[in-house]
Amino acid sequence: MPVELDLDLVIVSAAEMSAIETRLFEAGFPVAALMEKVAGRIARWIQHWLSQRLPQTPNPPHLGVLVGPGHNGGDALVVARELWFQGYPVSIYRPLEKAKPLTQAHFDYAQSLGIPVVETWQELQGCQVILDGLFGFGQTRPIAGKLADLITWVNQQPQQRLSIDIPSGIHTDTGEVLGVAFHADVTLCLGLWKRGLFQDAALDILGEVQRLDFDIPRADVVAVLGKSPKWQRITPDSARKALPLPRPRSTHKYRQGQLLLIAGSRQYAGAASLAALGARASGVGMVTLAVPESLQPLLNQQVPEALVLACPETPEGAIADLPSDCDLNRYDTIALGPGLTQQTPALLEAVLQVDAPLILDADGLNLLAAHADWNGGNANPTLGRSSPLILTPHPGEFRRLFPQLSSPHPGEAAQQAAQQSGALVVLKGARVVIASPDGSLTINPESTPALARGGSGDVLTGLMVGLVALGACQERAIAPLVSSAVWWHAQGALQAQQQRSVLGVDAWTLSQTLPFVLKGQI
Structure with missing residues (x-):
């Protein structure tokens, strides 16, 4: 700089x-x-x-x-x-x-x-x-x-x-x-x-x-x-500058990023839906959803432009495995976790092998915390991956992932976690902090308690995987895109709050507000 x-x-x-x-x-x-x-x-x-x-x-x-x-x-x-x-x-x-x-x-x-x-x-x-x-x-x-x-x-x-x-x-x-x-x-x-x-x-x-x-x-x-x-x-200018814009006039969907979102279960069908709606709002070129086969009709209806992969499911309604014809290497970015349950650790093993940015949220984080080689990120930083690993824990998930970290302060704790694990750590809170393995830390200064609602994090995961996929296919730096997603998500909540009050910003409303945040600005 x-x-x-x-x-x-x-x-x-x-x-x-x-x-x-x-x-x-x-x-x-x-x-x-x-x-x-x-x-x-x-x-x-x-x-x-x-x-x-x-x-x-x-x-x-x-x-x-x-x-x-x-x-x-x-x-x-x-x-x-x-x-x-x-x-x-x-x-x-x-x-x-x-x-x-x-x-x-x-x-x-x-x-x-x-x-x-x-x-x-x-x-x-x-x-x-x-x-x-x-x-x-x-x-x-x-x-x-x-x-x-x-x-x-x-x-x-x-x-x-x-x-x-x-x-x-x-x-x-x-x-x-x-x-x-x-x-x-x-x-x-x-x-x-x-x-x-x-x-x-x-x-x-x-x-x-x-x-x-x-x-x-x-x-x-x-x-x-x-x-x-x-x-x-994060400032509005820094967040907007990181976005993959303007788009070339001669482009097509496969040049604007392909993502795979592995999410949902019969018990948590809404999480997959909300994450998909967040991904839609990002403007990514192609959204592919891997969900339990019983959820395919719901997702086809709610996100008709997405390709929905019907996955074999367990008797409890969780994803048992990915379809045999699912080629994980075709995607620019993969996200795993919203509404997933922890019934299938093999899903984490599969996505860890892919040479593409990987976002873990919710049960994706819980599966990682239980992974034999994780050990709080100490034993094998990013589990030997060469591509970025992005973790998006709330404080409880953070404690499960990094039980040995002592700092009670979010910024310092996230810094230690990122340097220890080699992952990009997005620690959620009233002020979200994004820590990189190089020791740098970015803080989102504007947010609202309106986001203290179930499903808000699922929308963020979808928005983030969309922006990272957009950037990854264009070989852009990943950390600024993650920061932009955090900023955009909070701005969507602030805008929705103006219309509906701090108590009225449910996750679906948030997902529908996101496309208007950048209106007239880019």
């Missing part, structure tokens, strides 16, 4: 952000100048936000500003000063007397201007907005005592709450709550995205998250993180 990398993609740890800032200061950029620049942008953002949020208020809203001892507190004081100059009533509360010299200087100047400094936090009760400037990135110690009482009190108030960079009490890297945390309605991330902002543990605390750029030179980011930073977020 050249120096012109998109900073909106980059996710940093606290140590990496500190190293980048150190380069700025060592190059001659004064700390005080950076504070003025950053806080000035925060103040302008807040002004615009207030004009949109409270446009009918006859008087400017009153802001309560919580000031900590470090430079996060200094940022808050500069914001308080600038908003005071713009005519906003401001009250400052500083729970700790000690402060860094620059922060103390801004506090002294605020007092000289006559900005009110209150003695108790209860005096902030009349404010319409409370700004959290207690602690910034890099906090590791739990908040306790008087500070914990303050934050608990603020969280119980009806005011709008804003946090500078990351809410006080949130671990910058893991998103864990350190004792107690400030519950923000808006978090204003400064400079570069912090890892903790994408962790499931923090999502109910962050509120809306906005990144405020302050012109970090890309060369400094590359110097610390390298040309291709290990942690990145």
Whole structure:
């Protein structure tokens, strides 16, 4: 990746952000100048936000500003000063007397201007907005005592709450709550995205998250993180750029990917149907479904354009074997698992031998976890395969696949799993993470709890196998296509939610919404 990398993609740890800032200061950029620049942008953002949020208020809203001892507190004081100059009533509360010299200087100047400094936090009760400037990135110690009482009190108030960079009490890297945390309605991330902002543990605390750029030179980011930073977020642009588009005008279905989806059982017929509908939405050239023979009429009706292979089935209604004339080597990508049951381990053995990308989901993952040579991915990474192996576990399936991994944090756990197994690991959660064997990690920042419905994962598997098949037949990189599938799936749910509410996005509706996500964009 050249120096012109998109900073909106980059996710940093606290140590990496500190190293980048150190380069700025060592190059001659004064700390005080950076504070003025950053806080000035925060103040302008807040002004615009207030004009949109409270446009009918006859008087400017009153802001309560919580000031900590470090430079996060200094940022808050500069914001308080600038908003005071713009005519906003401001009250400052500083729970700790000690402060860094620059922060103390801004506090002294605020007092000289006559900005009110209150003695108790209860005096902030009349404010319409409370700004959290207690602690910034890099906090590791739990908040306790008087500070914990303050934050608990603020969280119980009806005011709008804003946090500078990351809410006080949130671990910058893991998103864990350190004792107690400030519950923000808006978090204003400064400079570069912090890892903790994408962790499931923090999502109910962050509120809306906005990144405020302050012109970090890309060369400094590359110097610390390298040309291709290990942690990145998916953006609409990056997701769309990975798609195999535009299509050549002279093409045909076999040049647009052929996939095989092995799925379904009499007990879980819907899983095969939903995965097939997800595959249809991908635009793949040719869909072939291998299902128990009793399901063939259903799938022919629901996905009439697909080729449905009727497989011999067990007395319980699971696939007993693939048809004798099924040539696994003709497909660009194979997916195994949705609704399959674990009655036929031989299906996994068969697809593992194929030299094509393989996606394992649901019972495909359970069969892998029980495979004699798997051993948590340690004994034989990707089981000797030369083609990509893509695993799509939810947390329970992940624990069965990788029982020896100790990290409780999804990003780190997925990274370890991918490097240990040689597989591409798509760990599902409120924020899906995609980890590659080379140590890189991509996170989908936008999703919705509307996806917490049975069948949503089946739709994702179908969409993913379709995109991977499209890319594989055109010799495209696989990992970006997997990330695009995750993004597209979440965007479909968000779009459906707008029409039906968070409770109304069933898996079938999701599958029908997917084709409209890219409408007018490509």
